[in-house]
Amino acid sequence: DPFVDAAGIVPGLAVEMRYAGSDNFVGRPIAGYEAPRCLLTPQAARALARVQADLAPEGLGLKVFDCYRPVRAVADFAAWARDPADTRMKPAYFPRTDKADLFRLGYIAERSSHSRGSTVDLTLVRRADGTELDMGTPFDLFDEASATDSNLVGPAARANRLRLRAVMIRAGFVPYPQEWWHFTLNDEPFPTRAFDRPVR
Numbered sequence: 001d002p003f004v005d006a007a008g009i010v011p012g013l014a015v016e017m018r019y020a021g022s023d024n025f026v027g028r029p030i031a032g033y034e035a036p037r038c039l040l041t042p043q044a045a046r047a048l049a050r051v052q053a054d055l056a057p058e059g060l061g062l063k064v065f066d067c068y069r070p071v072r073a074v075a076d077f078a079a080w081a082r083d084p085a086d087t088r089m090k091p092a093y094f095p096r097t098d099k100a101d102l103f104r105l106g107y108i109a110e111r112s113s114h115s116r117g118s119t120v121d122l123t124l125v126r127r128a129d130g131t132e133l134d135m136g137t138p139f140d141l142f143d144e145a146s147a148t149d150s151n152l153v154g155p156a157a158r159a160n161r162l163r164l165r166a167v168m169i170r171a172g173f174v175p176y177p178q179e180w181w182h183f184t185l186n187d188e189p190f191p192t193r194a195f196d197r198p199v200r
C-alpha cells in the first residue's frame with residue numbers, strides 16, 4: 001500500500017474528512033470514503049509535517065478536509081453533477097454557480113490529482129482551541145471568491161490565504177489558484193497514477 005495515515009506523521013494535525021460524512025457539497029457520504037482518515041503518500045505526509053513545524057511558533061496548525069480521493073469518489077461526484085434536480089446543497093456550496101458548470105469551470109476535476117495521493121485540501125487553525133482562521137469563504141465554496149487572490153474577500157482573510165499558500169509552497173506544494181484550500185506536492189511520487197482503493 002503506497003499510503004500512510006497522515007495523522008500518524010503530522011503531530012497535532014486536525015482531521016475533518018468532509019467527504020466521509022454529509023457536511024459536503026453533495027450532502028451525503030461519498031463513495032469510497034469508508035473511514036474519516038487522511039491517507040497520503042509518505043512524501044506528502046512528511047511535507048505536511050514540515051508545514052506543521054513551520055506553523056508551531058505562531059500557535060497555528062493545519063486542518064485537512066480531503067486527502068487521497070479514490071477514483072470511485074470522483075465518479076460519484078460526476079454522477080451527482082449529472083442530476084440537475086438535486087440542488088439541495090446549492091445555497092451553501094455553489095449559490096452563484098450553475099451545478100452543470102462545476103466541472104467545466106474547474107471547481108471539481110474529472111481526473112483529480114487527489115487520486116494520486118499527494119494532494120490535500122486544508123486550512124489553518126489555532127492550535128490552542130482548534131478554531132479555523134478566516135479565509136473569507138468556507139472550504140468547497142465553488143465561487144470566484146474562493147480564488148486565492150480574489151479581491152471579493154477582505155484584507156484579513158486574504159492575508160490568511162497568502163500565509164497558508166506561503167508555508168505550503170515552502171514545503172514543496174503547488175497551489176491551485178482557483179481554490180485557496182487545494183495543494184499538490186510538486187515532487188509527487190505517482191504523477192501519472194489514479195488509485196481506487198477505498199479509504200478505510
Ligand SMILES: C[C@@H](N)C(=O)N[C@H](C)C(=O)O
Binds near residue numbers: 121
Ligand atoms: C472538489 C474540491 N475539493 C477539489 O478538490 N477540486 C479539485 C479541482 C479536484 O477535484 O481535484
Ligand SMILES: [Zn+2]
Binds near residue numbers: 120
Ligand atoms: Zn482539492
